[in-house]
Amino acid sequence: MATISGIGNFAVILCLCFASACNSGQDKATEQAEAPPTPDEQLQATTSDNVVELLTAYGKEHPDxxxxxxxxxGDIKVRLYHDTPLHRANFVRLTKLGFYDQGEFYRVLxxxxxxxxxxxxxxxxQGVYKIPQEFNPKYFHKRGALAMARYGDEKNPEKESSSHNFYxxxxxxxxxxxxxAFEQQKNMSYTPEQTEVYLKEGGAPSLDQEYTVFGEVIEGIEVxxxxxxxxxxxxxxxxxxVPHKISMANGAI
Known part of the structure; x- marks a missing residue:
């Protein structure tokens, strides 16, 4: 009887150890499953199919x-427009994920x-995607305007913006x-205020209604x-x- 009882107790101990090991393995698997995706994984998961939904949700969570x-x-401080929501959210997201810390000003005109x-x-x-254009007549290519580059009309008749290249x-x-001449060519009209800015401060009116302007320089135009x-x-x-690093300042304006 003693021998049988010993074998039984040993079997119980084995089962308990096995169960403990199984639970430990499940806990580790759960931890791995719940680990947030890395910045690279988040960037590469962005596609043309999900970009609008993703940026819309991101923009609501990040009002920067x-x-x-x-x-x-030196530093250039820019203000991003809230009424170009997809472009603002995309710029904030790439900034917060560290993507823009590996960029540079690579073209100078x-x-x-x-x-x-x-x-x-x-x-x-990152994944392959473009951002739907968000033209707004009140935003024009004045000196200090921040806008997204894009492919030309032949490849991109919808005038969708690049996923990351800005100017x-x-x-x-x-x-x-x-x-x-630009007003006539593009069937548009500048307000008196916009005209005054172009005449006195300058800009690039040839780009208006061709590329999405989504922000402007508020400090550091000398840079x-x-x-x-x-x-x-x-x-x-x-x-x-000329490498650049980009960060978001605290708060939203």
């Missing part, structure tokens, strides 16, 4: 509207614009006849001028790279 673009020439957001040295990857307008003052003055090669790439 002030971003700081840091470069070796002095007197026109500086373009950033990408880099040949980038290690982070900031430097521009030059325009003559009134130039603005009138834009310094980047625009960088010596460039024949392809308009700065001879000395």
């Amino acid at each position: 509207s002030i971003a700081i673009i840091s470069t070796r020439h 002095e007197g026109f614009a500086i373009q950033g957001g990408d880099s040949d040295d980038r290690t982070m990857k 900031i307008v430097q521009g030059k003052p325009k003559a009134k006849y130039e603005l009138q 834009v001028d310094k980047i625009a003055a960088e010596p460039v090669n024949s392809q308009k790439w700065p001879k000395e790279i």
